[in-house]
Amino acid sequence: MWTRELVVSAPGKVILHGEHAVVLGKVALAVALDLRTFLRLRPGAEGRLSVSLPGVGVRRSWDTPDLRALRERIAADGDESKSPSVEQLDALREFAGIAAGASAPDSLATLAFLYMCLAISAKYGDVPSVDIVVCSELPTGAGLGSSAAYAVCLAAALLMLCGAISCPLQEGESTARWTEEELTLINSWAFRGEQVIHGNPSGVDNAVGTWGGALRYQAGKITPLKRVPTLRILLTNTKVPRSTKILVAGVKEKILKFPAIMNPVLDSIDAISQECQSVLEAMPANPSAEHYPVLEEFFDINQHHLNVLGVGHPSLDRLCQVTASHSLHSKLTGAGGGGCGITLLPPDTSPLAVEAAKQDLCACGFECWETKIGAPGVTLHCCSSLSAQVLHALAQS
Numbered sequence: 573m574w575t576r577e578l579v580v581s582a583p584g585k586v587i588l589h590g591e592h593a594v595v596l597g598k599v600a601l602a603v604a605l606d607l608r609t610f611l612r613l614r615p616g617a618e619g620r621l622s623v624s625l626p627g628v629g630v631r632r633s634w635d636t637p638d639l640r641a642l643r644e645r646i647a648a649d650g651d652e653s654k655s656p657s658v659e660q661l662d663a664l665r666e667f668a669g670i671a672a673g674a675s676a677p678d679s680l681a682t683l684a685f686l687y688m689c690l691a692i693s694a695k696y697g698d699v700p701s702v703d704i705v706v707c708s709e710l711p712t713g714a715g716l717g718s719s720a721a722y723a724v725c726l727a728a729a730l731l732m733l734c735g736a737i738s739c740p741l742q743e744g745e746s747t748a749r750w751t752e753e754e755l756t757l758i759n760s761w762a763f764r765g766e767q768v769i770h771g772n773p774s775g776v777d778n779a780v781g782t783w784g785g786a787l788r789y790q791a792g793k794i795t796p797l798k799r800v801p802t803l804r805i806l807l808t809n810t811k812v813p814r815s816t817k818i819l820v821a822g823v824k825e826k827i828l829k830f831p832a833i834m835n836p837v838l839d840s841i842d843a844i845s846q847e848c849q850s851v852l853e854a855m856p857a858n859p860s861a862e863h864y865p866v867l868e869e870f871f872d873i874n875q876h877h878l879n880v881l882g883v884g885h886p887s888l889d890r891l892c893q894v895t896a897s898h899s900l901h902s903k904l905t906g907a908g909g910g911g912c913g914i915t916l917l918p919p920d921t922s923p924l925a926v927e928a929a930k931q932d933l934c935a936c937g938f939e940c941w942e943t944k945i946g947a948p949g950v951t952l953h954c955c956s957s958l959s960a961q962v963l964h965a966l967a968q969s
């Protein structure tokens with residue numbers, strides 16, 4: 573029986589360079605954002621598992637014996653090294669009443685929950701009767717890794733509920749983190765959740781959600797950056813909706829169609845990530861304006877490359893034009909096709925210029941805010957340590 577009320581949180585991310593190319597084994601540089609997803613666990617009615625996902629309009633509850641029977645039927649074998657199969661996902665869709673091929677946020681979120689719950693419990697034992705609520709400070713489907721933050725929270729909570737990882741929060745503590753070994757397990761299960769949502773994820777987003785900070789990611793290899801200077805970044809959400817799954821599939825198609833044209837673009841993006849890593853690691857902790865021009869050029873070149881890959885959007889072109897008119901440089905971040913862009917704010921940018929750029933971006937119908945990067949990864953909280961705002965959001969559902 574689960575008797576405690578606890579909250580798990582995980583950060584969203586910003587990809588500085590390497591989105592899409594990272595799916596094909598190239599290097600990406602990514603940093604954790606100070607916007608998080610929160611999952612609250614509470615003891616639930618005996619024999620019931622309830623899930624409330626207000627961000628995507630889901631409120632479901634199942635009898636635990638029904639879930640156990642479904643687990644046996646789909647032969648979820650609880651192997652974190654195996655991808656979800658088409659047959660397993662079809663059976664889960666049928667159980668949850670989700671139409672075949674449905675890719676709406678609520679369908680994908682429910683499917684990812686059911687898959688992770690059954691596969692994890694197949695390996696480590698039943699999930700006890702609990703009520704789960706997930707809310708987020710991240711916009712959904714905007715390139716900031718909301719899917720990975722959701723999957724990381726689910727993986728940590730479900731693994732803890734089944735006893736596969738510890739509950740590291742001692743009486744009297746407000747927050748706690750898991751051991752390196754436990755984080756590796758959380759990350760591998762979160763990747764399975766990302767597979768349900770994205771189809772073919774690289775794994776960079778769940779790695780940042782798990783470990784936080786700033787890291788280099790290539791083909792499953794995670795390397796924390798040696799030194800990350802304080803970078804001022806303006807984040808702009810064009811609010812144009814898009815699906816990572818569809819955009820990633822589109823890039824694959826383009827590469828298959830024009831390999832000789834597209835592969836050099838991917839190689840160039842890889843080189844940008846590597847050069848950028850060297851530049852960042854050589855910078856002082858608080859860089860001055862003279863360090864920024866090279867970073868700005870990398871942004872400009874990569875933005876052109878991403879357009880060549882077919883993941884641009886007129887709203888992102890607009891974002892880049894508006895910031896350029898204030899001598900600022902931007903690129904899309906995440907899957908593109910709308911969603912968010914990032915703009916570098918060199919230290920000599922006057923507050924008036926930043927304010928004017930923000931006003932022009934808002935006049936386009938965009939939303940923008942300055943961010944702090946390098947937030948901590950997946951964390952366990954006691955409820956009383958959370959802000960009133962988060963507690964309010966969790967209580968709403």
Ligand SMILES: Nc1ncnc2c1ncn2[C@@H]1O[C@H](COP(=O)(O)OP(=O)(O)O)[C@@H](O)[C@H]1O
Pocket residue numbers: 609625626627628676677678679680681682706707708711712713714715716717718719720722769770814815816817906907
């Ligand atoms: N707070 C949340 N609650 C439930 N599902 C979520 C939440 N945040 C994200 N998701 C899932 O992730 C999907 C968005 O993922 P994706 O298209 O990869 O965009 P991104 O990761 O850039 O936000 C949503 O459709 C939904 O299924």
Ligand SMILES: C[C@@](O)(CCOP(=O)(O)O)CC(=O)O
Pocket residue numbers: 590591592593594595714715716717718719770772773774775776777816820905906907908
């Ligand atoms: C496009 C990609 O590189 C990043 C996708 O990020 P997001 O889901 O748009 O936040 C895909 C991936 O790495 O799995």
Ligand SMILES: [Mg+2]
Pocket residue numbers: 717718719720770777816
């Ligand atoms: Mg995503």
